[in-house]
Amino acid sequence: xxxxxxxxxxNTSLFLFEKHGFHGVSVNQIVKASGTSKGGFYxxxxxxxxxxxxxxxxxxxxxxxxxxxxxxxxxxxxxxxxKIIKSFVTVFDLYKAHISVFYQESTYLKPKYEETIKQxxxxxxxxxxxxxxxxxxxxxxxPEISVSIIGMSIIGMINxxxxxxxxxxxxxxxxxxxxxxxxxxxxxxTEKAKQNPEFQSYFLHNRxxxxx
Amino acid sequence: xxxxxxxxxxNTSLFLFEKHGFHGVSVNQIVKASGTSKGGFYxxxxxxxxxxxxxxxxxxxxxxxxxxxxxxxxxxxxxxxxKIIKSFVTVFDLYKAHISVFYQESTYLKPKYEETIKQxxxxxxxxxxxxxxxxxxxxxxxPEISVSIIGMSIIGMINxxxxxxxxxxxxxxxxxxxxxxxxxxxxxxTEKAKQNPEFQSYFLHNRxxxxx
DNA sequence: GAGCTAAGACCGACTAGTTGGTCTGTTTAA
DNA sequence: TTAAACAGACCAACTAGTCGGTCTTAGCTC
Numbered sequence: 001x002x003x004x005x006x007x008x009x010x011n012t013s014l015f016l017f018e019k020h021g022f023h024g025v026s027v028n029q030i031v032k033a034s035g036t037s038k039g040g041f042y043x044x045x046x047x048x049x050x051x052x053x054x055x056x057x058x059x060x061x062x063x064x065x066x067x068x069x070x071x072x073x074x075x076x077x078x079x080x081x082x083k084i085i086k087s088f089v090t091v092f093d094l095y096k097a098h099i100s101v102f103y104q105e106s107t108y109l110k111p112k113y114e115e116t117i118k119q120x121x122x123x124x125x126x127x128x129x130x131x132x133x134x135x136x137x138x139x140x141x142x143p144e145i146s147v148s149i150i151g152m153s154i155i156g157m158i159n160x161x162x163x164x165x166x167x168x169x170x171x172x173x174x175x176x177x178x179x180x181x182x183x184x185x186x187x188x189x190t191e192k193a194k195q196n197p198e199f200q201s202y203f204l205h206n207r208x209x210x211x212x
Numbered sequence: 213x214x215x216x217x218x219x220x221x222x223n224t225s226l227f228l229f230e231k232h233g234f235h236g237v238s239v240n241q242i243v244k245a246s247g248t249s250k251g252g253f254y255x256x257x258x259x260x261x262x263x264x265x266x267x268x269x270x271x272x273x274x275x276x277x278x279x280x281x282x283x284x285x286x287x288x289x290x291x292x293x294x295k296i297i298k299s300f301v302t303v304f305d306l307y308k309a310h311i312s313v314f315y316q317e318s319t320y321l322k323p324k325y326e327e328t329i330k331q332x333x334x335x336x337x338x339x340x341x342x343x344x345x346x347x348x349x350x351x352x353x354x355p356e357i358s359v360s361i362i363g364m365s366i367i368g369m370i371n372x373x374x375x376x377x378x379x380x381x382x383x384x385x386x387x388x389x390x391x392x393x394x395x396x397x398x399x400x401x402t403e404k405a406k407q408n409p410e411f412q413s414y415f416l417h418n419r420x421x422x423x424x
Numbered sequence: 425g426a427g428c429t430a431a432g433a434c435c436g437a438c439t440a441g442t443t444g445g446t447c448t449g450t451t452t453a454a
Numbered sequence: 455t456t457a458a459a460c461a462g463a464c465c466a467a468c469t470a471g472t473c474g475g476t477c478t479t480a481g482c483t484c
Contacts, residue, residue, distance in 0.1 A: 021319045023235030027470060038471080039435045048470065104319060107233045142398075144416040149383065149391045152376055153369045160368020171361065179361045186354075187399040204356040239444060249461045250445080260444065
């Protein structure tokens with residue numbers, strides 16, 4: 001089939017890039033590992049740089065779509081934030097390699113590709129910032145926090161997971177997501193909002209106790 | 213002087229690596245930019261890989277020493293954690309390039325160097341984990357949290373700053389550090405610990421109000 | 425159905441340029 | 455006088471990318 005080889009190349013290089021980095025893997029290695037040839041590779045990709053872009057774009061587009069879905073399906077900012085966090089963290093099981101490449105190798109994106117990715121990334125940030133701002137405005141989140149700093153903290157804390165998360169680790173990705181939600185909401189919510197029965201299920205101490 | 217050129221090479225390549233990545237910079241570029249020659253370079257470094265290691269090791273050793281100082285100078289885990297956070301974040305102003313290289317290019321460390329760095333990194337984690345565990349044991353931190361997940365969340369959230377922090381940004385590194393401390397302690401501390409007058413200064417709402 | 429055609433899919437030897445690293449020196453300073 | 459500090463021409467290995475060619479298959483004609 002037409003796209004079979006292309007996907008094969010993408011998947012193979014994804015794991016190679018994750019392990020050895022973009023410049024640590026040569027086109028020769030890629031074509032060998034994906035069982036094709038130089039010709040096959042350059043039939044599907046203009047350049048090695050384009051391959052890197054395709055991987056980046058695929059991932060960020062997916063994540064962005066997810067976040068957009070999350071914010072329209074809820075009314076409370078607290079719910080929105082919770083959904084964004086959970087949906088993003090879940091991506092780790094599906095696209096661990098994509099994520100690693102996305103965060104490790106974006107330095108190597110050529111300018112013409114970089115622009116597109118940068119924009120989508122900014123859009124993602126803006127969605128999160130907007131939710132936090134809304135939370136403050138509606139009195140759910142503590143007003144003394146800084147939207148941008150807390151926003152970046154949340155993003156950073158979650159993103160960093162790609163450095164240590166392992167599928168066969170002792171905690172499932174859902175458990176980890178729940179801990180993130182608890183951690184973040186414990187800090188963001190006002191005392192009053194914490195009493196709201198709607199949000200009780202987001203707190204760990206209202207659930208089964210989970211230890212170290 | 214003996215070490216002058218060596219330091220010159222390190223500093224130059226630090227900024228080159230930060231911008232273009234380890235493999236995005238050739239030895240020729242390095243020697244040109246630092247005003248020396250191949251001979252000069254290989255007189256001071258066994259290989260390009262060793263240079264990368266030296267940069268890594270310098271940075272992690274510095275950070276590690278800082279954390280060790282922080283934990284002996286305090287008695288309360290809350291204070292310890294606060295000091296670790298503040299001391300680490302302050303490093304951003306001093307060693308932004310080191311940090312970027314440390315997190316971006318460690319993939320390219322050759323195995324024989326990687327081991328040393330990995331160990332020091334683990335030691336750093338262990339220090340933080342131990343402080344959190346101690347906080348739980350002494351009743352300052354909420355018992356339902358997971359030491360490792362929260363530990364990695366804190367590390368991630370702070371580390372991620374290297375992706376966006378700018379020296380001439382609108383917030384100083386001290387302000388950002390204070391926000392991290394507030395964010396983290398709001399979530400970690402038990403209701404009772406939050407009442408402890410010793411810890412009041414760590415919370416934003418007890419300070420001058422800072423907006424978005 | 426058989427026979428033909430054209431185009432997309434793929435192959436791999438080849439190239440021009442670059443890479444990290446070496447080696448034979450020369451300079452410097454103690 | 456001696457050893458460390460540096461210089462730079464040189465090299466083998468590898469790099470991304472090219473290009474003339476072959477294979478496969480869908481669609482058409484009879």
